[in-house]
Amino acid sequence: MTHAYSESYLNNAKDCLSSFFDYAINDCKLKPDWITALFINTGYAEQFERGNPAYVAGMSGVELARAVITKAYGPKELPAPTNAEDCSPEYWAGWAVAEYQWFTGRRFKDIFERIPLSKIIGMYSVYHEMDITSFIDTMEELYKAAEGDSNLKRIRENRGLSQAELAEQSGVNLRNIQMYEQRVNSIDKAQANILYKLSRVLGCNVEDLLENPMM
Template identity: 45%
Template sequence: MAIHAYSDDYLTSAQRILGDMLDFAVNTYDMDIDKFFEMFLVSDVSRQFETGNPTYVAGKTGCELVKEIIRDSGILMEDYPDEMYLDKSPEYWAGWALAYYQWYYGRTFSKIYRAVSMKEIRRMYEVYHEMDLVHFVERLDELWNICYPETNLKRIRNLSGLSQRELADLSGVSVRQIQLFEQRQRDINQTRAIDILKLSRVLGCKNEDLLEI
């Protein structure tokens, strides 16, 4: 039951645009990468981007997004000409890689940022920029699990007052399967939709409440 944030038709352009956005903000506007990203988070741009609004993940440039975010913040700054660099900086890579991670899981940028700052992601450039992105995803998963140690399934099950065995008996999903989900040894986002449905019916929640997004 893999659920991505939006169609992969837009993924390549989304990665490029987010990369150009951070590159332009840091290297033209000389802004601190975390301070700018916090402006991005409180603007409407982040919500439009993470839900895959085509205007934002394909129709605008990274430079246009920076200027929109600055306008939304109410800060008066000099209006620099649009510039997208041919040499891709660590800031570009940080945005490019982050866009992929956000698309892959459909997690919000704000929840990702709580787990790992943009400065931390930028520092990963030296180690990960020539590797397959799967290694970057795995590293962010490690940081995510440290920040959010309890899975949604375990949290909701505990709130319901059910043991793992009781949930298994009522749902028909094996207790071993439930244990693997709660220990993060099996990705609940990748399991069969019917298992999610069975669990959510017993727990009285929506299917998506059990996913790790």
């Protein structure tokens, strides 16, 4: 699995995102799924998920939350952080999601579309004392269950082609197409010439076939 950015920034990223969610939800009283929408729509999520040092290491979580809220709503007075002594479910969720995003290299937009932050916070009681790998495994199960059809299958069916017809017209092995559509093999790791052949027949851009077109 290709990680989102250098592991040297991971602890900073986890500290930042955990404080971000804790402050935005518990102090600023924003709903969990609304703050993730603001995080994504203001562009800060994209910088964070790419491991931009200015965001994952150069800002505290409170500073990031204030930057997101200010960009979304304009200048406004925001509360001081309470710095609660106990680790809140919201703090844990930020910590865990930061590791999951780094581990998988997925976009926050794709993660939260499939698994809302409110649902992740609800996982706190079961997973907060477990090894992080248990959380990651469960997130992967939830993510894949929510994915639906692959982009390749959706576009192929929209063009009215069977797998066999696509294989014949593109010159790509039928079994390869089946494996990509079933996500047994990642189409994101397919050779460029295979992606080109498929996109040419399907009349789409190569990027339209990818499941995680970041980096």
